[in-house]
Amino acid sequence: xxxxxxxxxxxxxxxNTDLRHDSAIKHVTGRAEYCDDIAEPVGTxxxxxxxxxxxxALLRDVDLSAVRAAAGVVGVLTAxxxxxINDVSPTGRDDEPIFATEKVEYxxxxxxxxxxxxxxxxxxxxxxxTVTYQDLPHALDPEAAQEAGMGxxxxxxxxxxxxxxxxxxxxxxxxxxxxxxxxxxxxxxxGHIAFAIPGEDDDVIIHSSTQHPSEAQHMVAHxxxxxxxxVTINVRRMGGGFGGKETQMNLFCSVAAVAAKKWNRAVKIRxxxxxxxxxTGKRHDFVIDYEVGFDDAGVIEAVTGDFAxxxxxxxxxxxxxxxxALFHADNAYYYPNVLLNSHPMKTNTxxxxxxxxxxxxxxxxxAERIMEEIAYHRGLDSLEVRKRNFYxxxxxxxxxxxxxVEDNIAPRICQELEDxxxxxxxxxxxxxxxxxGGTIRKGIALTPVKFGISFTATWYNQAGALxxxxxxxxxxxxxxxxxxxxxxxxxxxQIVADTLQVDFDTIKITKTTxxxxxxxxxxxxxxxxxxxxxxxxxxxRQIKERLVAFxxxxxxxxxxxxxFLPNAVQVGDEILSFPDFIKLAYMARVxxxxxxxxxxxxxxWNRETGQGRPFYYYAYGAACxxxxxxxxxxxxxxxxxxxxxxxxxxxxxxxxxxxxxxAFIQGMGWLTTEELWWDAQGQLRTHAPSTYKIPLAxxxxxxxxxHLANWSENKEHTIKRSKAVGEPPLMLGISVFEALSHAVASxxxxxxxxxxxxxxxxxxVLMAVERLKG
Numbered sequence: 001x002x003x004x005x006x007x008x009x010x011x012x013x014x015x016n017t018d019l020r021h022d023s024a025i026k027h028v029t030g031r032a033e034y035c036d037d038i039a040e041p042v043g044t045x046x047x048x049x050x051x052x053x054x055x056x057a058l059l060r061d062v063d064l065s066a067v068r069a070a071a072g073v074v075g076v077l078t079a080x081x082x083x084x085i086n087d088v089s090p091t092g093r094d095d096e097p098i099f100a101t102e103k104v105e106y107x108x109x110x111x112x113x114x115x116x117x118x119x120x121x122x123x124x125x126x127x128x129x130t131v132t133y134q135d136l137p138h139a140l141d142p143e144a145a146q147e148a149g150m151g152x153x154x155x156x157x158x159x160x161x162x163x164x165x166x167x168x169x170x171x172x173x174x175x176x177x178x179x180x181x182x183x184x185x186x187x188x189x190x191g192h193i194a195f196a197i198p199g200e201d202d203d204v205i206i207h208s209s210t211q212h213p214s215e216a217q218h219m220v221a222h223x224x225x226x227x228x229x230x231v232t233i234n235v236r237r238m239g240g241g242f243g244g245k246e247t248q249m250n251l252f253c254s255v256a257a258v259a260a261k262k263w264n265r266a267v268k269i270r271x272x273x274x275x276x277x278x279x280t281g282k283r284h285d286f287v288i289d290y291e292v293g294f295d296d297a298g299v300i301e302a303v304t305g306d307f308a309x310x311x312x313x314x315x316x317x318x319x320x321x322x323x324x325a326l327f328h329a330d331n332a333y334y335y336p337n338v339l340l341n342s343h344p345m346k347t348n349t350x351x352x353x354x355x356x357x358x359x360x361x362x363x364x365x366x367a368e369r370i371m372e373e374i375a376y377h378r379g380l381d382s383l384e385v386r387k388r389n390f391y392x393x394x395x396x397x398x399x400x401x402x403x404x405v406e407d408n409i410a411p412r413i414c415q416e417l418e419d420x421x422x423x424x425x426x427x428x429x430x431x432x433x434x435x436x437g438g439t440i441r442k443g444i445a446l447t448p449v450k451f452g453i454s455f456t457a458t459w460y461n462q463a464g465a466l467x468x469x470x471x472x473x474x475x476x477x478x479x480x481x482x483x484x485x486x487x488x489x490x491x492x493x494q495i496v497a498d499t500l501q502v503d504f505d506t507i508k509i510t511k512t513t514x515x516x517x518x519x520x521x522x523x524x525x526x527x528x529x530x531x532x533x534x535x536x537x538x539x540x541r542q543i544k545e546r547l548v549a550f551x552x553x554x555x556x557x558x559x560x561x562x563x564f565l566p567n568a569v570q571v572g573d574e575i576l577s578f579p580d581f582i583k584l585a586y587m588a589r590v591x592x593x594x595x596x597x598x599x600x601x602x603x604x605w606n607r608e609t610g611q612g613r614p615f616y617y618y619a620y621g622a623a624c625x626x627x628x629x630x631x632x633x634x635x636x637x638x639x640x641x642x643x644x645x646x647x648x649x650x651x652x653x654x655x656x657x658x659x660x661x662x663a664f665i666q667g668m669g670w671l672t673t674e675e676l677w678w679d680a681q682g683q684l685r686t687h688a689p690s691t692y693k694i695p696l697a698x699x700x701x702x703x704x705x706x707h708l709a710n711w712s713e714n715k716e717h718t719i720k721r722s723k724a725v726g727e728p729p730l731m732l733g734i735s736v737f738e739a740l741s742h743a744v745a746s747x748x749x750x751x752x753x754x755x756x757x758x759x760x761x762x763x764x765v766l767m768a769v770e771r772l773k774g
């Protein structure tokens with residue numbers, strides 16, 4: 001290799017450049033290995049869950065004799081077979097048993113697990129149990145739970161600033177409303193799966209599709225009654241997660257581990273999609289009562305809100321999810337006087353859990369409903385109302401949780417999108433079209449998003465990484481984040497490549513494992529790149545400092561004379577290739593391995609007072625969507641969407657655009673076609689792709705323009721001044737929901753807010769049209 005020439009050329013795959021996902025080719029050719037692709041050792045057993053068929057009932061008798069006698073069955077696990085604690089509650093509230101004992105509290109709750117020679121045998125045997133129930137009253141939604149006095153699964157939160165009640169009484173105009181916001185199933189391509197291999201003593205290795213390997217490790221240890229060091233969790237990649245594999249995998253890992261240790265054979269558990277959807281949590285659906293007071297110009301003076309959530313039978317993550325809904329109930333708007341209360345209701349349904357946005361979308365959509373209410377009341381363009389209520393620097397910069405908004409670029413984002421999307425002319429064209437009457441009505445809306453980045457549980461804002469440089473110059477990278485298709489591994493490797501000035505291909509990214517990086521946080525809260533990128537950079541920096549010190553000593557020069565060039569190192573006038581330099585360092589016994597660490601600065605939060613700085617920074621974005629609605633059927637299509645989104649100084653623009661587009665479509669699906677429906681007995685009836693409708697490729701906007709705010713640079717000291725991208729763009733889908741509302745409002749000449757509930761299915765759109773016509 002010509003070292004001089006190589007040192008003059010930039011590295012391949014550094015940060016701030018487009019680079020395809022490191023597994024992209026494997027994804028599209030089917031060569032990417034997932035948990036179910038791991039070769040099974042001889043003698044592998046298969047487990048399957050036996051689920052309840054009542055929403056709330058005492059278990060009078062559970063006869064498993066036919067199950068045990070079924071062909072191929074090795075045995076059955078019940079609560080009595082758990083050597084440790086029969087609980088996988090992620091909050092430690094001891095309210096989420098692996099197997100129900102005295103009663104069941106939702107339809108689909110696991111009561112036992114069959115372990116058999118084949119998955120088919122286990123699945124068939126699980127249906128043979130004879131269960132005698134004694135029915136108890138059940139409540140399935142937040143309002144029914146409130147009426148029944150079901151209580152909370154976790155303590156509620158209140159956010160307060162100013163005097164909302166007094167200001168509301170004095171406001172020139174007041175509007176009260178109620179909004180129902182539906183839940184959402186994660187619908188990951190790869191369902192839940194865990195594959196446990198027993199080892200000697202207390203040891204067990206579990207391959208799993210989990211977003212939170214450390215929590216799964218601790219939960220399995222808790223259930224087995226062994227220390228965490230006996231349990232290893234491995235995750236190479238997931239076929240999607242979206243929050244659905246943050247806590248929900250604890251159950252499956254624990255069942256596989258208990259069975260593996262009991263029979264001393266490898267055990268795999270993988271439910272069918274129907275049972276996966278019935279037995280695992282979803283996005284929380286909310287019923288929100290809101291009131292807003294405002295002046296003649298539509299400027300808000302007071303807001304109150306009560307957010308009641310369907311949390312399910314146990315706490316799971318409902319506390320932080322409902323907290324975060326309140327944190328985002330302001331979206332990008334200043335409320336001078338505000339009082340917000342959460343009501344995390346216990347219901348006889350599966351416990352809801354994390355989902356992309358983590359409560360934030362349910363808060364943001366209420367903020368947008370309030371803007372819409374004011375606009376129709378005052379006869380204004382809803383975008384104008386939004387502009388009048390944006391956070392600003394003139395004292396209008398403090399959130400309901402008392403954090404100051406220090407980097408408010410929402411107005412600039414919205415103005416640039418308004419111009420680039422030609423919003424004014426297109427809105428007038430929509431009004432002109434609708435003025436003609438006719439069956440097809442059009443709607444347009446431009447909505448912003450301000451989304452706080454950080455785990456609200458402060459201690460989760462930490463990460464570790466392990467980096468090795470081998471004597472031939474090749475690099476081995478491991479970190480605590482998990483890869484679920486979002487390109488996290490690619491970005492982290494780009495950061496290391498940039499720090500050491502080597503080509504991306506020099507770095508091998510290995511599976512996430514609790515053996516290498518301990519006590520990791522979930523890959524969630526949009527923090528994967530922020531946290532793990534900083535940790536990996538720290539590890540690379542440590543090794544780099546050692547190498548500089550070695551070079552200065554070896555060449556008898558000053559450290560300032562040592563420069564890392566692309567794939568080379570220069571010491572004074574001498575340039576060596578990176579591999580040759582590393583070989584010299586190895587021969588000189590330089591330590592070529594480092595454990596990196598990072599913790600997010602500045603953040604703090606006092607839940608008791610409802611005050612603090614729970615977020616390190618905010619990510620911003622805006623979307624403008626235009627729709628056409630058939631007022632005879634309620635059917636609609638998205639004609640065009642323009643997005644401008646803020647990711648700070650992008651680590652990888654092409655990956656970020658992919659995340660933005662995917663998040664928008666997922667948010668659009670949440671608010672349009674994805675409807676969860678339980679029957680009166682508490683059984684989830686939308687439990688498969690045949691009955692639960694995620695967006696298709698044909699549902700995408702006919703014209704879809706996505707751009708990054710390439711002038712943005714994070715003012716906080718994040719990794720390479722980038723911003724998180726995973727969750728914030730999901731809320732851009734609200735622009736579609738608002739555009740549908742605009743189209744519906746036209747049938748009554750925009751005199752009133754249609755008050756669509758979400759999801760705005762064609763049926764709901766049609767009913768709203770008929771209501772306004774009447």
